[in-house]
Amino acid sequence: VVDQSDGQWWQARKLPCGATFAGLIPSASMLKSKQREQWFCQPLQVHTCIRPFIPADHEEDPTHADDKRIITDLENNQEINFDEDDYDFTAGVYLAGFRRSFRLWRRTWYKKRRQSCTSCSPNSNVLSSPYEEVALYQRLPQESYRLIVLIGASGVGVNELRKRLIKLNPSTFQGPVPYTTRPMKEGELAGREYHFVTKELFEYMLCNNKFVEYGEGKGHMYGMSVDAVEEVLKKGQMCIIDVEPPSVHLLRCRNLKPYVIFIKAPNQERLRQTRRNARIITNYAINRAFTVEDLLELEETSQMIEAKYKQYFDSTVVNDDLQDACMQLCSIIQQAQNEPQWIPVSWLRTDE
Secondary structure (H helix, E strand, C coil): CCECCCCCEEEECCCCCCCCCCEEEECHHHHHHHHHHHHHCCCCCCCHHHCCCCCHHHHCCCCCHHHCCCCCECCCCCCCCCCCCCCCEECCEECCCCCHHHHHHHHHCCCCCECCCHHHCCCHHHHCCCCCCEEEECCCCCCCCCCEEEEECCCCCHHHHHHHHHHHCCCCEECCCCEECCCCCCCCCECCCEEECCHHHHHHHHHCCCEEEEEEECCEEEEEEHHHHHHHHHCCCEEEEECCHHHHHHHCCCCCCCEEEEEECCCHHHHHHHCCCCEEECCCCEEEECCHHHHHHHHHHHHHHHHHHHHHCCEEEECCCHHHHHHHHHHHHHHHHHCCEEEEHHHCCCCC
């Protein structure tokens, strides 16, 4: 070790070695931090994949202040109806993954979220590696598009940005069709709004690590599967999804080659300007305006996500203006698909 001045990375030479320049190794504090992250991801008691489903009201205390979650409509102040879903078509194309029932469980289950177990995920080893070797990658025209992943704090506008992108060009951009165990409603079609499956099939898929994220809402299970993502890519479309930050590592694989874009909250002054007409849902009040505390929490959460998961981000977009952020996203996505990008070397290796 030749230099320990940086808190995250030390400069070192491997002995015996005659190299003129030193390389980088993780500092002792960074290694310990990564080990703690890996330990926290291991199941503590019963294996996650075979734990029985527990109703939401048995797990969450609706009177706990920390459990409030934000659901934002950045464009209007419409009353939010929990019993009806949105039917959204653009140029005759249905926009999958935006039903209100699907969005609600993702917000309300943020802290109690259940994911496919990281300990048995084929990509769980990324947590144990403090750094990884990268190589320059140029997507070939005959190859599938890279998966586009948007990440951001609740209320920052990730869902609205994703929806606007898909509306701009629904024949090119699309989201995966979610899975649910709830019955099909009148006017719905299997494979359009949802893939409607039995609880037994849902549990089987869960045990086989098919879901990137999943949870429960009103007694029904909802989830987004890797198969649904790959289905969009196989059609020659760009698949755009938004996930909670801890789910990113489940997508980091050679088949998807995800390009991760962090949607960052602007400063407090800009938040007050852009969210003054926005509405939120909490456990206490439905469809109320943002408070100063909500905006402070949004900014703090955004900063926390950036500090903890920055190593996974390929680009960052500050959403201080919805239109500008959308145009910036379009430009970044085109670059991600058509220009050389650095990716992990393991994504370029063929199966042995």
